[in-house]
Amino acid sequence: MVISIDKASYLKDYQIRFEFSDGKKQTIDFKKFLSEAKNPMTRKYLNKSAFRKFRIEYGDIIWGDYLMCFPIWSIYEGRI
DSSP states (O other): OOOOEEEEEEEETTEEEEEETTSOEEEEEOHHHHHHOOOHHHHGGGSHHHHTOEEEETTEEEETTTTEEOOHHHHHHTOO
């Protein structure tokens, strides 16, 4: 079975709630990842306005022109 993200909803701060094609739901807090990032292109998403501008494309979550994206399985398992 191929798993994809059907829906992603911004909750608060750096938290996003995901709903997957198999019905599973997962909430991820990206704050630690963003705070520890060394790449300035990633750290720019500490700006909450920029962080909230994610989109779902082909079942994956992405920011900008693929400036930040994650393997779907990591999101599905709650590990980033």
